[in-house]
Amino acid sequence: MRSAVLIGMRVLTAVATAVTGYVHADLYLNNGYRVIHVVGPGFLLLSSGAFAVAALLLIGGSPVLRLGAAAVAAGALGGFVMSRTVGVFGFTETGLQPAPQALISLISELGALALLLSWHVILLRSRPASAFTWHRWLLAPARRS
Amino acid sequence: MTGEDSEHGMTRRQLMRHTAWFGAAVALTVTGSEVISHVAGDGSPAAAAAVAAGPGALRFVQISDSHLGFTGPANLDVTATFGAAINQVNALGYEPDFVMHSGDITHLTLASEFGQAKEMMADIATPRVFTVPGEHDTINDGGKLYRKFFGAGTLGNGWFSFDIKGVHIISLVNTTSVDALGVLGADQLDFVRRDVAGLSAETPIVVFSHIPLYAMYPKWGWGTSDAVTLLGILRRFGSVTALNGHVHQVFAKTEGNVTFYSAAPTCYPLPQPGQAPAPLPVTVPAGELSSALGIRTVSFQAGSTNLALTDERLT
Numbered sequence: 001m002r003s004a005v006l007i008g009m010r011v012l013t014a015v016a017t018a019v020t021g022y023v024h025a026d027l028y029l030n031n032g033y034r035v036i037h038v039v040g041p042g043f044l045l046l047s048s049g050a051f052a053v054a055a056l057l058l059i060g061g062s063p064v065l066r067l068g069a070a071a072v073a074a075g076a077l078g079g080f081v082m083s084r085t086v087g088v089f090g091f092t093e094t095g096l097q098p099a100p101q102a103l104i105s106l107i108s109e110l111g112a113l114a115l116l117l118s119w120h121v122i123l124l125r126s127r128p129a130s131a132f133t134w135h136r137w138l139l140a141p142a143r144r145s
Numbered sequence: 146m147t148g149e150d151s152e153h154g155m156t157r158r159q160l161m162r163h164t165a166w167f168g169a170a171v172a173l174t175v176t177g178s179e180v181i182s183h184v185a186g187d188g189s190p191a192a193a194a195a196v197a198a199g200p201g202a203l204r205f206v207q208i209s210d211s212h213l214g215f216t217g218p219a220n221l222d223v224t225a226t227f228g229a230a231i232n233q234v235n236a237l238g239y240e241p242d243f244v245m246h247s248g249d250i251t252h253l254t255l256a257s258e259f260g261q262a263k264e265m266m267a268d269i270a271t272p273r274v275f276t277v278p279g280e281h282d283t284i285n286d287g288g289k290l291y292r293k294f295f296g297a298g299t300l301g302n303g304w305f306s307f308d309i310k311g312v313h314i315i316s317l318v319n320t321t322s323v324d325a326l327g328v329l330g331a332d333q334l335d336f337v338r339r340d341v342a343g344l345s346a347e348t349p350i351v352v353f354s355h356i357p358l359y360a361m362y363p364k365w366g367w368g369t370s371d372a373v374t375l376l377g378i379l380r381r382f383g384s385v386t387a388l389n390g391h392v393h394q395v396f397a398k399t400e401g402n403v404t405f406y407s408a409a410p411t412c413y414p415l416p417q418p419g420q421a422p423a424p425l426p427v428t429v430p431a432g433e434l435s436s437a438l439g440i441r442t443v444s445f446q447a448g449s450t451n452l453a454l455t456d457e458r459l460t
Contacts, residue, residue, distance in 0.1 A: 025181055028185065029181065029185050033399075034185055036397050036404075044181055044182065045174070045178065047177070047181060048173075048174045048177030048180075051174075051177045052170050052171075052172075052174040052176075053170055055173060056169055060166070062166040064163050064166040064170065065166055068170055091397045091398065092396075092397075092398050093398060093399055093400075094400065097399065097400055097401065098399060
């Protein structure tokens with residue numbers, strides 16, 4: 001049962017990450033974003049990275065891939081927020097423009113982050129108390145002395 | 146696996162596994178990037194410009210805000226920096242189809258300043274030089290002197306349009322009745338309405354103005370009060386590019402089908418919106434002024450949907 005849930009979460013995370021990649025690739029290819037200073041190459045990197053992580057997530061759920069998926073989602077969200085506040089290298093947008101890409105991307109990125117967090121919590125809870133985790137290592141400095 | 150390995154770090158096998166996943170992700174990212182770039186036909190503005198350099202491509206240059214006549218610590222020699230911009234255009238390695246000066250050619254609307262600008266711009270290696278008036282070009286007389294020097298062949302207060310290599314260019318004046326914001330006015334909006342009536346929705350549109358056609362920072366007058374009406378007229382077009390000066394800094398923004406680009410000046414920078422009490426000239430450290438100034442090259446290849454823009458610092 002637990003493994004079925006984890007596989008489901010892995011596939012859904014892959015789908016959400018692929019949607020983020022598709023939206024950014026579409027904006028890059030068909031909506032003129034590729035000529036925007038710094039933002040254009042950023043979209044290219046984000047979309048290709050998202051497709052790579054999504055494809056690999058269908059094969060396995062390594063922590064490296066989960067970290068990659070989180071970086072894709074957080075990076076896209078960070079860019080979204082900055083472009084509507086302080087700007088990204090002089091580039092700004094307003095609200096949910098361009099529509100509907102902005103909203104779709106926002107939903108997929110928040111969904112991916114929620115899935116990744118849930119996935120992480122499930123793994124932490126099911127791990128034996130003696131097993132090494134970076135969280136435990138970081139939260140228990142006394143044990144290292 | 147040793148006990149020490151598992152207690153203080155990952156095992157060698159785990160490390161190899163993580164490295165393999167990471168390597169696969171990087172390799173796929175690079176491959177994906179190549180594929181997307183290939184689909185796009187190019188990967189960077191510079192490459193786009195190179196593609197557009199083919200036969201039939203439209204290539205033009207935007208220069209802006211030369212403020213000839215300005216004296217102050219922000220730029221001790223605006224004539225020299227304007228001359229440097231012209232030299233940079235002439236050193237592009239190709240002859241642009243036209244050069245557009247997007248306003249504030251002069252600082253004080255003096256005949257001597259207009260005369261000097263006209264003389265300097267005659268040295269630009271291009272078949273045509275077009276201009277848009279800034280508020281500094283119209284401040285004293287509503288643009289009469291500006292039109293005397295640069296108004297030949299224009300309508301109304303200096304607006305005009307033309308077609309070149311598949312692109313429809315519209316040059317608008319939003320500085321002759323500046324209140325808090327720029328204003329286009331009913332006559333000019335009627336002109337645009339009639340001007341684009343016969344164009345297909347696939348025609349790429351480029352609109353020049355001095356003051357931004359979007360609300361970049363209305364508190365400083367960086368916007369045009371009736372631009373919404375203009376954008377409504379242009380809404381049916383698939384690709385609209387609006388190029389402006391006035392704000393003395395490179396800036397880009399999209400709203401629906403329109404992409405707005407503000408250009409760098411050739412005189413001195415202004416503060417970023419809200420980063421100073423008022424939009425007054427910024428004095429940068431000696432030797433750094435040229436990095437705040439620049440020119441913009443734009444190209445368009447027939448069959449493309451968008452223009453390729455490159456902002457170059459003044460050299």
